[in-house]
Amino acid sequence: MxxxxxxxxxxxxxxxxxTIEDVYAALVMGNGAVMEGIExxxxxxxxxxxxxxxxxxxxxxxxxxxxxxMRLPGGSRMPTWMGVIPGMEAMVSSMMKKEMDKLDVPPVSxxxxxxxxxxxxxxxxxxxxxxxxxxxxxxxxxxKGIITVGQFYEIAGGEDSHIIFT
Amino acid sequence: MAQKTYAGVTVEVNEExxxxxxxxxxxxxxxxxxxxxxxxxxxxxxEMLEYLxxxxxxxEQLSIRGINKSGIVDVKAFYQMFxxxxxxxATKIAGIPKPTSCV
Numbered sequence: 001m002x003x004x005x006x007x008x009x010x011x012x013x014x015x016x017x018x019t020i021e022d023v024y025a026a027l028v029m030g031n032g033a034v035m036e037g038i039e040x041x042x043x044x045x046x047x048x049x050x051x052x053x054x055x056x057x058x059x060x061x062x063x064x065x066x067x068x069x070m071r072l073p074g075g076s077r078m079p080t081w082m083g084v085i086p087g088m089e090a091m092v093s094s095m096m097k098k099e100m101d102k103l104d105v106p107p108v109s110x111x112x113x114x115x116x117x118x119x120x121x122x123x124x125x126x127x128x129x130x131x132x133x134x135x136x137x138x139x140x141x142x143x144k145g146i147i148t149v150g151q152f153y154e155i156a157g158g159e160d161s162h163i164i165f166t
Numbered sequence: 167m168a169q170k171t172y173a174g175v176t177v178e179v180n181e182e183x184x185x186x187x188x189x190x191x192x193x194x195x196x197x198x199x200x201x202x203x204x205x206x207x208x209x210x211x212x213e214m215l216e217y218l219x220x221x222x223x224x225x226e227q228l229s230i231r232g233i234n235k236s237g238i239v240d241v242k243a244f245y246q247m248f249x250x251x252x253x254x255x256a257t258k259i260a261g262i263p264k265p266t267s268c269v
Contacts, residue, residue: 028268035230037250104229105269114230117242118252 010039012156014165018050020062020096026051026166027111034118042115043152045125049132052124052140057108061093109140116142123147123155172198177261184257184264188222191261199259203248207259211247213238215260228253228265 011033015026026042033040050056064070064083070092072078082088097107106114112122124139124146136146147155156163167186170179173194178186185191196215200207207215217236221228230253233244248255253265 031230032268034245035251035253103269104227104231104267106231110231111269114234114241117240118230118245 006160008033008038008160008162010041010156010158010161012041012043012152012161012163014043014045014163015048015051016044016046016166018047018060020060020093022166023048023051023060023108024100024105024111027108027115028105029164029166030120031111031115031118034115034120040115040118040120041123041155042120043123043125043147045128049124049128049134049139051108052112052122052143053134053138054140055138057112057140060108061089062096064089064092112140112142121155123152125149125152182264185261186263188219188261188263191219195261196259199261203255203259205248205255205259210239211259214244214247214256218256218260219262222257222260222262227267228257229267229269231269 011029013026013030013033015023017023026048030040030042044052050060064078065080067083068077070078070083105111116122122140122143124134124143126146126148129135129139129146136143139146145151168179168181168183169176170183171177173192175190175192175195177190177195180186193212196212197207200211205211214236217238218228221232226232230241230244233239233241233253239247244256245252248259257263257265
């Protein structure tokens with residue numbers, strides 16, 4: 001058990017990728033933090049922004065090409081060429097979502113609601129939002145602001161605070 | 167195995183203070199544990215504790231998502247009822263083991 005005086009008080013998690021597994025890793029970490037009574041911020045940048053774009057957040061995919069850990073049902077490795085078959089990515093993605101649902105992992109929009117209900121904060125990266133031509137109204141209503149890296153560091157500061165990049 | 171005395175009754179708990187024998191739990195005991203956690207229990211709290219105990223007895227995994235489905239309170243209110251680490255606190259007061267789910 002860690003030193004009680006220095007237990008984690010705040011985590012700021014940066015989500016920079018938009019695949020199902022990358023986004024869920026950030027959401028599970030963030031929601032897990034608020035459930036422990038730890039202050040939590042989620043900061044979405046670059047392709048991670050997919051997770052907070054209203055129209056896209058519940059339609060994320062998993063990449064099937066260039067992922068050597070991808071397995072077929074039964075456990076053998078999925079050959080790279082198989083990933084280019086039309087519909088493969090959609091099929092794998094829907095299987096991932098189905099398996100997660102069995103474990104009571106909610107869809108992204110509902111997960112974000114749970115996180116916010118627990119007091120968690122959501123932010124979007126200004127540079128990436130500008131690059132992708134995104135406006136506040138394109139994003140989930142739970143996003144507190146589109147902020148710069150400087151503002152992010154201000155928010156992330158404080159004693160026993162941690163920054164996690166995913 | 168540790169023991170603790172709540173409301174004049176000695177109960178078996180683990181090293182984190184969670185009940186190892188949920189059948190030893192009573193409402194009076196719950197009030198005492200809650201006091202230790204700085205919470206004054208209301209009827210809503212008891213409704214929630216009963217819900218959690220029922221879910222546990224029927225062998226279901228407890229999760230924060232499940233609270234929304236309980237029909238008792240929403241997640242936001244749940245966080246307010248058991249401030250800090252809500253599911254951990256609520257299960258402790260409900261006299262059931264600490265939840266093992268990540269969501």
